[in-house]
Amino acid sequence: MKILTAAQTRQLDQATMQEQHLTSVELMERAAEALVEWFCQWLDQEQAGEVLVLCGPGNNGGDGLAAARLLHQSGYQMRVALLPAATQAADWQHNRLHLPEAIAVAEINEGQLPEIQPNTVVIDALFGTGLARPLGGLAAALVRHLNAARARVVSVDIPSGLYAEASQPRENVAVRARHTVSFGTPKLAFLLPQNAELVGEWHVKDIGLSEPFIACSTSPWHYTDAAAVAGTLPARPRFSHKGTFGHALLLAGSRGKIGAAVLAANACLRGGVGLLTARVPGCGYDIFQTSVPEAMCLADPAADYLSELPELKPYQAVGIGPGLGQEDASLAVLRQLLEAATAPAAAQQRPLPLVIDADALNLLGRHREPAGATARKHGAHPHPKEFERLTEPARDDYHRLELLRAFAQRYRCLVLLKGAYSCLATPAGELHFNSTGNPGMATGGSGDVLTGLLLALRADARLRPFEAARLGVYAHGRAGDLAAEKPATRV
Numbered sequence: 001m002k003i004l005t006a007a008q009t010r011q012l013d014q015a016t017m018q019e020q021h022l023t024s025v026e027l028m029e030r031a032a033e034a035l036v037e038w039f040c041q042w043l044d045q046e047q048a049g050e051v052l053v054l055c056g057p058g059n060n061g062g063d064g065l066a067a068a069r070l071l072h073q074s075g076y077q078m079r080v081a082l083l084p085a086a087t088q089a090a091d092w093q094h095n096r097l098h099l100p101e102a103i104a105v106a107e108i109n110e111g112q113l114p115e116i117q118p119n120t121v122v123i124d125a126l127f128g129t130g131l132a133r134p135l136g137g138l139a140a141a142l143v144r145h146l147n148a149a150r151a152r153v154v155s156v157d158i159p160s161g162l163y164a165e166a167s168q169p170r171e172n173v174a175v176r177a178r179h180t181v182s183f184g185t186p187k188l189a190f191l192l193p194q195n196a197e198l199v200g201e202w203h204v205k206d207i208g209l210s211e212p213f214i215a216c217s218t219s220p221w222h223y224t225d226a227a228a229v230a231g232t233l234p235a236r237p238r239f240s241h242k243g244t245f246g247h248a249l250l251l252a253g254s255r256g257k258i259g260a261a262v263l264a265a266n267a268c269l270r271g272g273v274g275l276l277t278a279r280v281p282g283c284g285y286d287i288f289q290t291s292v293p294e295a296m297c298l299a300d301p302a303a304d305y306l307s308e309l310p311e312l313k314p315y316q317a318v319g320i321g322p323g324l325g326q327e328d329a330s331l332a333v334l335r336q337l338l339e340a341a342t343a344p345a346a347a348q349q350r351p352l353p354l355v356i357d358a359d360a361l362n363l364l365g366r367h368r369e370p371a372g373a374t375a376r377k378h379g380a381h382p383h384p385k386e387f388e389r390l391t392e393p394a395r396d397d398y399h400r401l402e403l404l405r406a407f408a409q410r411y412r413c414l415v416l417l418k419g420a421y422s423c424l425a426t427p428a429g430e431l432h433f434n435s436t437g438n439p440g441m442a443t444g445g446s447g448d449v450l451t452g453l454l455l456a457l458r459a460d461a462r463l464r465p466f467e468a469a470r471l472g473v474y475a476h477g478r479a480g481d482l483a484a485e486k487p488a489t490r491v
């Protein structure tokens with residue numbers, strides 16, 4: 001799914017109206033109906049009590065007025081408060097005229113901000129994608145008043161005061177919503193940790209916006225949902241054999257961290273790799289062979305860490321990093337691997353795909369390796385701190401995305417920045433945010449599992465590098481979501 005800018009969303013509205021012969025009032029009605037449908041599933045009339053709708057002067061406020069009417073018709077007890085402005089949008093005026101008289105309407109003023117209790121349900125329809133500058137004056141006072149009340153707030157389209165895709169100074173005021181109900185496509189702002197407390201849980205509702213327009217729109221931002229990955233996993237043909245799915249090499253583990261190698265190896269096998277060989281330090285040999293009998297194991301001559309790179313010829317992909325440790329000898333192995341994989345080896349038909357993670361990235365960052373060493377057709381997947389060690393400290397989440405994008409473009413590699421919506425940057429400058437996963441996965445070992453899964457998919461030559469990476473990240477999160485759905489079993 002594409003993520004569009006506020007400006008593109010406005011064009012999308014126009015295109016939808018033209019294509020479907022709709023008036024803007026009809027489109028607004030669709031948005032309000034989608035909001036109301038969601039609202040009614042969230043709270044019934046009794047649970048909601050009196051619902052306060054705060055309306056700004058634009059179409060976001062118009063959505064709020066239309067929703068107030070529809071909720072009133074569904075038996076909810078409604079109250080509306082209007083933010084004064086010199087002019088109101090035409091569709092706002094239409095919906096103001098059609099607001100049932102039974103709904104109490106008040107104009108907000110500085111001396112008399114609407115009464116809001118902690119259990120009040122508030123629909124925030126002050127500002128949407130038309131926000132043109134930071135909130136000030138009465139609007140800012142109202143939003144501060146609302147946030148202080150700690151009420152149950154639903155924001156229409158986007159929390160008022162929050163920009164859809166641009167960074168804003170921390171001192172800017174914006175609504176803290178419990179839920180945000182948006183239309184058509186998600187906003188970039190929803191996917192960044194710095195906005196999480198404002199956006200709350202977000203929901204995107206389909207209001208039948210123009211598919212052809214969305215398909216033609218260019219955007220660097222994409223949201224990987226089930227539809228995006230559907231059909232990308234090649235079938236396992238009946239006459240396939242283990243060679244069909246590739247032979248992967250995993251370089252992992254150090255004393256006290258052999259578990260990371262075991263987790264990555266198990267995930268690689270679950271990911272469908274044809275053959276897996278792991279290179280672990282001597283101390284890990286017995287542990288590994290006992291834990292993962294399906295994999296082959298090569299013991300490094302050093303007991304506690306990896307010190308030598310094995311022959312790479314047999315392998316279709318190499319993963320390095322889980323539990324690797326920070327020894328200089330292991331850095332030397334990593335350097336040799338990067339060199340061997342990027343060298344135009346005559347014997348190799350394609351550059352050897354690498355999956356670089358965890359301690360391997362820390363080693364690169366600590367020694368400030370020219371990051372280009374990770375270049376060309378390789379994949380790295382750091383978490384934010386590991387990433388900053390490779391680049392520079394980010395001012396905020398938007399700046400981190402810029403750094404990520406620049407890094408992937410400059411070094412022509414796939415980079416995955418791990419987090420709640422892990423972001424995969426491509427050499428072409430696209431950013432793909434993953435939709436699966438949950439906070440239960442924020443625990444040691446999750447990254448090792450991801451490395452193993454990605455390694456399996458990269459070893460399968462039938463998958464293109466980007467598709468393998470996007471699918472691996474999606475499947476990893478989906479596995480976590482399925483596990484979270486299972487009822488906990490007590491031992």
Ligand SMILES: NC(=O)C1=CN([C@@H]2O[C@H](COP(=O)(O)OP(=O)(O)OC[C@H]3O[C@@H](n4cnc5c(N)ncnc54)[C@H](OP(=O)(O)O)[C@@H]3O)[C@@H](O)[C@H]2O)[C@H](O)CC1
Pocket residue numbers: 009012013027028031056057058059060061062063085087089126127128129130131132133134135136139156157158183184209
């Ligand atoms: N496809 C869809 O997603 C649909 C969305 N809809 C809704 O429409 C809004 C966008 O509506 P728009 O009228 O463009 O913009 P807003 O309602 O967000 O705000 C515009 C008005 O607010 C004033 N404004 C802007 N910034 C400030 C500020 N910082 N302080 C005070 N006033 C501000 C602006 O005034 P100007 O002086 O800047 O001209 C406007 O008066 C979208 O978010 C959805 O909710 C449609 O309903 C249908 C489909």
Ligand SMILES: [K+]
Pocket residue numbers: 060124125126127128155156157158159160
């Ligand atoms: K809003």
